[in-house]
Amino acid sequence: MKLYRTSNGPYVEHAGSYYRVPLTSWDAIVTHDDLQGYLLSIIDKGEAANDFASAQIEAPVGNQEVWAAGVTYYRSRSARMEESKSAGGGDFYDRVYSAERPELFFKATASRVAGPGEHVRIRGDSSWSVPEPELTLLINHRGQIIGCTIGNDMSARDIEGENPLYLPQAKVYDRSCALGPCVLIGREPLSTPTPIRLEIVRDRRTEFSGATTLAELKRTPSTLVEYLFRDNSFPFGVFLMTGTGVVPPDTFTLASGDQIRITIDPIGTLENKVAQGA
Numbered sequence: 001m002k003l004y005r006t007s008n009g010p011y012v013e014h015a016g017s018y019y020r021v022p023l024t025s026w027d028a029i030v031t032h033d034d035l036q037g038y039l040l041s042i043i044d045k046g047e048a049a050n051d052f053a054s055a056q057i058e059a060p061v062g063n064q065e066v067w068a069a070g071v072t073y074y075r076s077r078s079a080r081m082e083e084s085k086s087a088g089g090g091d092f093y094d095r096v097y098s099a100e101r102p103e104l105f106f107k108a109t110a111s112r113v114a115g116p117g118e119h120v121r122i123r124g125d126s127s128w129s130v131p132e133p134e135l136t137l138l139i140n141h142r143g144q145i146i147g148c149t150i151g152n153d154m155s156a157r158d159i160e161g162e163n164p165l166y167l168p169q170a171k172v173y174d175r176s177c178a179l180g181p182c183v184l185i186g187r188e189p190l191s192t193p194t195p196i197r198l199e200i201v202r203d204r205r206t207e208f209s210g211a212t213t214l215a216e217l218k219r220t221p222s223t224l225v226e227y228l229f230r231d232n233s234f235p236f237g238v239f240l241m242t243g244t245g246v247v248p249p250d251t252f253t254l255a256s257g258d259q260i261r262i263t264i265d266p267i268g269t270l271e272n273k274v275a276q277g278a
């Protein structure tokens with residue numbers, strides 16, 4: 001069951017049919033007491049809509065904050081240690097990879113999030129930027145995982161590598177995050193062999209492609225959520241990106257016009273074009 005936020009309002013998809021969701025406030029949907037039951041009751045009525053194709057799919061975000069976990073894959077740990085070598089980074093990324101407490105950071109407000117087909121941005125003052133393809137959890141205000149989507153944690157690696165205290169500037173800026181195309185509803189985590197694939201297309205040619213699987217994710221989604229909710233409340237629910245396991249080689253940087261495609265099969269493909277500057 002997939003939940004879409006669109007220009008026509010929300011729809012739920014099941015077995016190839018789309019149903020309009022009468023509750024039109026996204027925040028009310030996310031904080032519903034029994035979201036799965038509510039959506040199933042809409043599907044059970046059997047009144048499929050025929051206007052989904054004319055709707056513009058939007059980022060599945062209302063008043064939810066977006067948070068992110070870092071260094072949850074070995075590949076991310078190694079890339080981070082390399083990029084921050086001259087800032088003395090060898091040690092702390094390794095330490096956070098093995099520590100009990102995960103790295104969690106604030107990533108975006110809804111206004112900074114791009115939806116499917118919209119532009120994501122690279123900073124005007126960065127010359128080394130990459131996308132980070134991440135399984136992203138949707139968690140309700142009670143701390144329960146209610147579904148997942150695809151996230152792109154756009155990152156300025158030069159700024160991040162210069163000094164770890166620059167992390168918020170490397171990670172949080174206008175359109176530094178993309179989410180979508182839908183929320184796959186369910187409390188159960190996706191199975192560990194599930195692949196996360198990244199493809200970057202430049203001038204119609206694949207410039208980079210890579211993949212990982214959820215088996216490489218070092219921490220469980222529920223552990224990340226448990227830490228996020230320690231002494232922190234999210235009245236509208238929250239998105240949590242679970243970290244990247246796909247890092248292009250150090251010689252690669254994104255350019256304006258690049259097309260980024262992130263695929264997590266049970267959810268779909270999130271596609272965005274890159275822009276730099278205003």
Ligand code: DO4
Pocket residue numbers: 068069070071072073076080103132153167242243244
């Ligand atoms: O500490 C840097 C952030 C790492 C990150 O965003 C990731 O591993 O996905």
Ligand code: MG
Pocket residue numbers: 068069070132134153241243244
């Ligand atoms: Mg990341």
